[in-house]
Amino acid sequence: MTRGCHRVRQAAAAFVLAAGWGAAAEPAFERTEDVIYGRKYGTALTLDVFRPKGPANGVGIVQVVSGGWFSSHEMAGVATRMAPLFERGYTVFAVVHGSQPKFAIPEILEDMHRAVRFIRVHAREYGVDPDRLGITGGSAGGHLSLMMGTCGAEGDPKAKDPVDRESSRVQAVACFYPPTDFLNFGKPGEDAIGRGILASFAGAFDFRELDPGSRKLVPVTNEARIVEIGRQVSPITHVRASSAPTLIIHGDADPHVPIQQAEIFVAKMKEAGVDAKLVVKPGAKHGWPDMDKDMEQIADWFDAHLKPARAAK
Secondary structure (H helix, E strand, O other): OOHHHHHHHHHHHHHHHHHOOOOOOOOOEEEEEEEEEEEEOOEEEEEEEEEEOOOOOOOEEEEEEOEOOEOOHHHHHHHHHOHHHHHOOOEEEEEEOOOOOOOOHHHHHHHHHHHHHHHHHOHHHHOOOOOOEEEEEEOHHHHHHHHHHHHOOOOOOOOOOHHHHOOOOOOEEEEEOOOOOOOOOOOOOOOOOOOHHHHHHHHHHOOEEEEOOOOEEEEOOOHHHHHHHHHHOOHHHHOOOOOOOEEEEEEOOOOOOOOHHHHHHHHHHHHOOOOEEEEEEOOOEOEOOOHHHHHHHHHHHHHHHOOOOOOOO
8 A cells, every 4th residue: 555545544534433433233234245336447336235134124225435535345344333224124235436536526426326326226136125215424425425315316218228227316315424515614615625624635626627639637727617616516506405305413513524514504405495404413523432323313314204105015
């Protein structure tokens, strides 16, 4: 491992492992590792499937494996800390995405859309209703969860790949301390597009676009374009009446992602008429001891918003 890669891992850890997850007891599940949900530049994109050993409830939860927009298979083990979900019969899909600094947020989002579409195509194989998918994550994983909750899109019915024909929409979101507005980060006008508080994660905001003349991916240097992309990767930009119901759990002393991010997002959701709730953890920073217990609230939210249709068996 290079020093640069090691620093990226350390920064990601500071962004999400400060979460304070306790040492959880091994829940009852069956794990299928390294399911390939797509390929990017010749590299496989994978997810792990965690199926409860007890009765399954037919609902799938996408667990975004991400800290500082860095993802790895080793990090997928956090699914073992989701005991309340397994106890209630949820099937969890732990998705590993392309990591910064190799890939910036727009490219990472492409992976997430692909993963949800793949899960929907194969839902029946895993005993899951394709119309009842939730998503969860913390920090950067929370940001990506909100993007899927607000930007999930219909598939292309003319696509050759059957996965691309499916929708990437999710039906509910429940996450921890997510960034929601990179242009107003902590206060109006505060730019955090890989700057300020998020300067350590600049690789996630190293936007590149195809130059039609040279046919090369070149860095975006135009400030107006950088701001526009920063706006497009901010979940708050996409809130609409069709957004997925969302629960956010956030500490009011978070030094990395100000609680203001959750407050403004939830307020925007309510203005749009979408069910949204903010649970404030007094005095908590970017994570807190015994976060495992808060998974009960996550499970409650999914219970309330992912109930089976009356006709479902």
